Amino acid sequence: MLSAASRTSSRGLHKALGSIAAVRLLAPAASPASPFTTSASAPAAASTAVAHAAKPAKKGGLLSLLFGSAPPPGPPMFEPLPGVAIPPPLTEFKATETVVSTLPNGLRIASENLPGPTASVGLYIDAGSVHETAENSGASHLLERMAFKSTTNRTHFRLIREIEAIGANVMSSASREQIALTADAIRTYVPEVVELLADTVRNSLFHDWEVKEQVDKVRSELAQLQATNPQGLMLEALHSAGYAGALGQPLLAHESSLARLNGQVLYEFVAANYTAPRIVVAAAGVEHEELREVVEPLFGDMPGGTVPETPKSVYVGGDWRMAADSPETHVALGFEFPGGWRNEKDALAVVVLQTLLGGGGSFSAGGPGKGMYSRLYTRVLNQYGMVTSCSAFNSIYNNTGLFGIHATAPSGHAPELVDIMTREFLAVAEPNGVSTEELERAKNACISSIEMNLESRVVVAEDIGRQILTYGHRKPPHEFIARLREVTAADIANVARKIISTPLSMASYGDVVHVPRFDQVAARFS
The missing domain is CATH 3.30.830.10 (Metalloenzyme, LuxS/M16 peptidase-like)
Known part of the structure; x- marks a missing residue:
């Protein structure tokens, strides 16, 4: 079905072709004689038609087809037009570079100042299901769902309203080795976006009722996954069968582990893994010094320390x-x-x-x-x-x-x-x-x-x-x-x-x- 724009364009094209046809009808006839002419003129018309047929066809393109004559030859396309100045070529575009700096506590800030009115900012954390134990198995999966919930400074309702007020889009994800929280907004709102991300990561309350709500949703998702998308389970199964150690641990929380997960378990996992040397604040569409000026007061007092060795995984x-x-x-x-x-x-x-x-x-x-x-x-x-x-x-x-x-x-x-x-x-x-x-x-x-x-x-x-x-x-x-x-x-x-x-x-x-x-x-x- 044609869109409104397509229908309008189509009507315009038909009108233009109709005008061309009318002009051609008013032009002198160049075709064989009409059947309504007198019989005396018929032989002359026939001889004219034969003469036209004997001549080779001229290649005049669309105008020749419409008007019966070839258009005048134009200048060659590979020769510059006389009297037209050719502007100098533009200088070669220089790609933007990624700038990285490190705070005294080990947190890294990285940005690329892409041109444009919007920016994307994210917190990337060196933590995931490989860092879980039997006691907190499934914590990464649940933390993905608990992002942007109640904090010590905001209720969940207020946080969502503030995100909507600046027109931002927020997202969280968890994998086996990394957890990410991201936000996209107009670049003038970068300070507000960074503060929201910092509040979510550093001050989450993990209310029991919010945790229980997300646990119930995870149970429902797991049941739906098994019923409608077994392919998602196959990748989990291959990790479980193929690896002994950290990568063999489930990314998707099992039913048995969901019963053990609560706010205290999540708080302890965050305290142990969300340390400054394991966090990168990355942004695109932000000038680096401006980003650092916003990040340093919000993350500069985070605990430092050394990055622990990655848990071992043996493929078997x-x-x-x-x-x-x-x-x-x-x-x-x-x-x-x-x-x-x-x-x-x-x-x-x-x-x-x-x-x-x-x-x-x-x-x-x-x-x-x-x-x-x-x-x-x-x-x-x-x-x-x-x-x-x-x-x-x-x-x-x-x-x-x-x-x-x-x-x-x-x-x-x-x-x-x-x-x-x-x-x-x-x-x-x-x-x-x-x-x-x-x-x-x-x-x-x-x-x-x-x-x-x-x-x-x-x-x-x-x-x-x-x-x-x-x-x-x-x-x-x-x-x-x-x-x-x-x-x-x-x-x-x-x-x-x-x-x-x-x-x-x-x-x-x-x-x-x-x-x-x-x-x-x-x-x-x-």
Whole structure:
């Protein structure tokens, strides 16, 4: 259906074409004689028509078609017009730089002064489910939900009203290694935004009724996740089966741990982990000295100390199965990616490999831009009608990561589904398993994704904060892009061989009776 603007444009076009037709009707006839002319003029008209037919057609473009004559020749497009001054070229655009400073207590402030009227500010904290214990398991998940609730200075109602008054957008997220609280607003409100973030992180009250309300919502979300989106559970299951230690701990709070979580548990977790050296205040669209002047009074008195060693995680591999009354069987095969983000060369090859494999659902309303030419689409979804979804995934951490394929098929097709997934893993590890066309398409897709995402201030601020927590500094995007361009087919094959040489992690959900035994699948990769 045409929009209002489209309909208006269409009517204007029809009116213009109608005027042109009227002009042509008033012009002298250049076509064969009308049937209403006298018989005496018919032979002359016929001879005229023959003469016209014998002449070669003139190539006059649209005007020739409308008026029967060619337009006058114009000046060549590659020659400058006489008397028109050509302005000098603009100076080369200089990209903005990330500025980082550190307060005496160890808290880091990082910003990039992007032009524009808006700004994004975030607190990025080196804490997550890897820092939990058996007593506070699930605290990170619940803290994500408890952000921007009551503090010693504001009720939850007042805090929300103040956020609305300045037109800000706030968000919180928790992962296995990091917790983030972000706010976006007009840059003139940066002082108010930073103060709200500081109040939320430093002065949360964790009222029992607010904690209970969020615990009940988490229970409801977990039940809904299992019923409607088992794929979300599969990644949790692979971590539980694949890792011994910190990364094997659940990110999503289990039912058994929810009963133990209360305001006191959350307060103790925050006191132990929210210390100045483990926090980065990152911003995009803010001048650095202005940001520091706002941050220092609000965070300068936070406790310092040293950053504790990251809890150990050992990848061991394993099997996880959950029988369920589901019309489809979900299977995920995963392996360790050793080194994680700090193994930068291989990490970039893994990112390209995931894009190259791609995948998705058996139906997509998109085209090539949505990955329809990725390997799992062309070799799996387009070839096997019983496969309803198949996609590659990765979860990369500071020192390790998981890489794998998740797929679904109707119950009873699990053996064939596992065979297909295994074959695709082995194919990319072959010396000549990836064509130049596939590789270049995947690299271009990765570069395009980076460039387009970094047009958002929210993404820039997040990139700054998370990179400083991981590397200690921010690497500019052009460095990553340059290294992405250097990835070769040999790099893809090498990293694929490294990955499948690690122990297999396998998770299945649904009709798990028909899923092949773990040892049988693992033997395919040995």
